[in-house]
Amino acid sequence: MILTFIEIREGKIKKSSLETLSEAVRKARETQTTAEAVIVGPAPETAGAELGSVGAAKVHVLENPELAMISSQGFVRALEALVRETAPAAVFFPATAMGRDLAPRLAARLGVSLASDCTSVAVSGGRLVFIRPVFAGKARLTLALTAQPAIATLRPNVFPLEAGSGAAVEVVKKAVDIPAGAIRGRVVEILCESGAAIDVSEAEIVVSGGRAMKGPEGFTQLAELAALLPRASVGASRTAVDSGWIGHSHQVGQTGKTVSPNLYFAFGISGAIQHLAGMSSSKVIVAVNKDPEAPMFKVADYGIVGDLFAVIPALIAELKLHYS
Amino acid sequence: MNVVVFMKRVPDTESRIRIDREAKAVVEEGLNFIISPNDEYAIEEALRLREAKGGKVTAVSFGPEEAVPTLRKGLAMGADEAVLIKDDRKEAYDPLRVARALAAFVRAKAADADLLLFGRMSVGSDNASVPSMVAEILDLPQANVVTKLEIEGTQAVAHREIEGALEKIAFSLPAVVSAQKGLNEPRYETLKGIMAAKKKPVPVITLAELGLDAGAADSQIEILDLELPPAKAAGKIIPGTPEEAARELLRLLRTEAKAL
Numbered sequence: 001m002i003l004t005f006i007e008i009r010e011g012k013i014k015k016s017s018l019e020t021l022s023e024a025v026r027k028a029r030e031t032q033t034t035a036e037a038v039i040v041g042p043a044p045e046t047a048g049a050e051l052g053s054v055g056a057a058k059v060h061v062l063e064n065p066e067l068a069m070i071s072s073q074g075f076v077r078a079l080e081a082l083v084r085e086t087a088p089a090a091v092f093f094p095a096t097a098m099g100r101d102l103a104p105r106l107a108a109r110l111g112v113s114l115a116s117d118c119t120s121v122a123v124s125g126g127r128l129v130f131i132r133p134v135f136a137g138k139a140r141l142t143l144a145l146t147a148q149p150a151i152a153t154l155r156p157n158v159f160p161l162e163a164g165s166g167a168a169v170e171v172v173k174k175a176v177d178i179p180a181g182a183i184r185g186r187v188v189e190i191l192c193e194s195g196a197a198i199d200v201s202e203a204e205i206v207v208s209g210g211r212a213m214k215g216p217e218g219f220t221q222l223a224e225l226a227a228l229l230p231r232a233s234v235g236a237s238r239t240a241v242d243s244g245w246i247g248h249s250h251q252v253g254q255t256g257k258t259v260s261p262n263l264y265f266a267f268g269i270s271g272a273i274q275h276l277a278g279m280s281s282s283k284v285i286v287a288v289n290k291d292p293e294a295p296m297f298k299v300a301d302y303g304i305v306g307d308l309f310a311v312i313p314a315l316i317a318e319l320k321l322h323y324s
Numbered sequence: 325m326n327v328v329v330f331m332k333r334v335p336d337t338e339s340r341i342r343i344d345r346e347a348k349a350v351v352e353e354g355l356n357f358i359i360s361p362n363d364e365y366a367i368e369e370a371l372r373l374r375e376a377k378g379g380k381v382t383a384v385s386f387g388p389e390e391a392v393p394t395l396r397k398g399l400a401m402g403a404d405e406a407v408l409i410k411d412d413r414k415e416a417y418d419p420l421r422v423a424r425a426l427a428a429f430v431r432a433k434a435a436d437a438d439l440l441l442f443g444r445m446s447v448g449s450d451n452a453s454v455p456s457m458v459a460e461i462l463d464l465p466q467a468n469v470v471t472k473l474e475i476e477g478t479q480a481v482a483h484r485e486i487e488g489a490l491e492k493i494a495f496s497l498p499a500v501v502s503a504q505k506g507l508n509e510p511r512y513e514t515l516k517g518i519m520a521a522k523k524k525p526v527p528v529i530t531l532a533e534l535g536l537d538a539g540a541a542d543s544q545i546e547i548l549d550l551e552l553p554p555a556k557a558a559g560k561i562i563p564g565t566p567e568e569a570a571r572e573l574l575r576l577l578r579t580e581a582k583a584l
Contacts, residue, residue: 113420
């Protein structure tokens with residue numbers, strides 16, 4: 001059995017968790033086993049239908065009043081109990097902030113290692129083989145885990161959904177024991193960023209700006225462009241962030257976030273290796289730059305050589321006219 | 325307040341990586357090595373905590389002897405002590421192996437630590453897993469990807485980045501915290517600091533001295549391949565005035581690339 005941890009935020013199942021479960025379903029099929037899902041703490045009523053529809057054979061819901069608040073110590077105790085009881089061959093987590101908190105802790109608790117932020121999972125000789133970018137995408141590592149369960153986190157926006165491949169499934173609720181004093185750190189508050197914008201790491205389209213944006217006003221224009229595109233978010237190069245034109249949570253690159261959206265716009269980003277490392281796995285890349293020699297053009301699928309401050313308004317006008 | 329900061333020696337983020345396919349390893353020759361950038365936020369935070377609350381800062385690195393200069397940079401920034409946990413394996417992709425060694429170090433040599441500080445992720449192996457693993461092995465609470473840290477006695481509150489929001493985590497010390505850009509602005513070493521750091525000893529501890537048996541020190545990761553990502557074919561340059569190019573670009577994105 002392959003078990004997938006399902007992340008709940010604001011009472012809803014995160015899309016990245018459905019992607020992760022979808023990959024678990026495909027790998028379970030290839031290895032003649034089943035995929036099951038686990039929710040820690042309060043589960044939405046639709047869980048059985050939603051997770052069944054992507055192919056889960058069963059949904060476990062682990063309950064304890066202590067799990068109403070997110071805590072890595074409590075969540076990991078709950079997951080450990082289920083893993084010891086059901087002995088899965090592998091446990092998948094989405095490589096989100098929560099998944100990347102829990103997976104290594106669970107692994108260490110079980111005395112096994114893990115594969116982080118995988119972009120591909122294959123089956124070879126009956127075992128799972130994981131491919132993950134290292135050096136922020138400058139190189140690609142293929143590995144197998146020698147101990148069971150194989151624990152892995154899967155990068156959001158990479159694995160396709162198994163849409164409509166199953167019917168609603170059974171939801172099995174189970175009370176788990178959490179000793180008093182076991183939890184000494186909890187999430188006490190979640191503060192949404194202004195406008196509740198989509199994070200660059202989760203966006204399907206990233207509209208990024210670099211040094212040539214010249215200042216914060218340029219990023220206002222990019223935000224206007226992003227607002228016209230579906231599930232889009234604004235990204236930035238390190239120079240733009242270090243200049244204070246936009247917050248560091250928008251930084252893409254080796255010292256920022258690694259993104260793999262369907263579409264990546266690079267406006268005035270020359271394409272330093274540091275930045276390319278963070279976005280070169282994007283499915284379609286568009287470069288707009290005054291300098292025809294900019295390295296960004298070498299990785300771009302489409303390029304426009306020209307003035308940003310003419311091209312951006314033209315894109316905004318065209319989107320307003322024909323695409324909204 | 326005693327703080328242990330973990331620092332890793334990594335290839336410069338501006339450098340290109342070359343790979344020895346047969347050895348399944350990065351070619352180190354000609355590479356410039358630096359402190360993993362996120363670790364600088366960790367050491368800066370440790371120094372600020374000591375300045376505010378007293379105590380000492382110990383910088384620890386896991387790796388080959390070549391990591392000593394990394395630790396000297398930590399000393400030059402202001403750490404009181406530095407220790408190298410020596411490991412000569414080329415591949416450092418198994419976070420459990422590293423976490424077990426660091427946790428064993430804390431148990432044996434830094435049991436009085438109030439806070440274990442890391443960078444949120446070392447650039448290179450890109451696991452972002454060692455801090456959480458150390459926290460689990462030592463049964464400590466954790467706050468990862470932290471951009472703000474407030475400590476009052478043995479209670480702490482951290483702001484950390486999650487997707488599109490900030491989480492506030494309240495926890496008790498001792499604890500593990502991993503630092504993210506935004507937490508602070510790392511200081512530069514002073515000349516005086518650099519000179520003083522040169523004179524400080526950097527003791528070297530082996531895994532055997534930490535009581536790690538062969539099993540615990542073994543990697544559970546079998547590396548099958550390490551390669552460069554496939555090169556991309558050249559893209560299309562779209563000509564015309566900004567208006568024409570913008571129109572054509574959106575058309576191609578919709579019809580050809582199916583990205584809109």
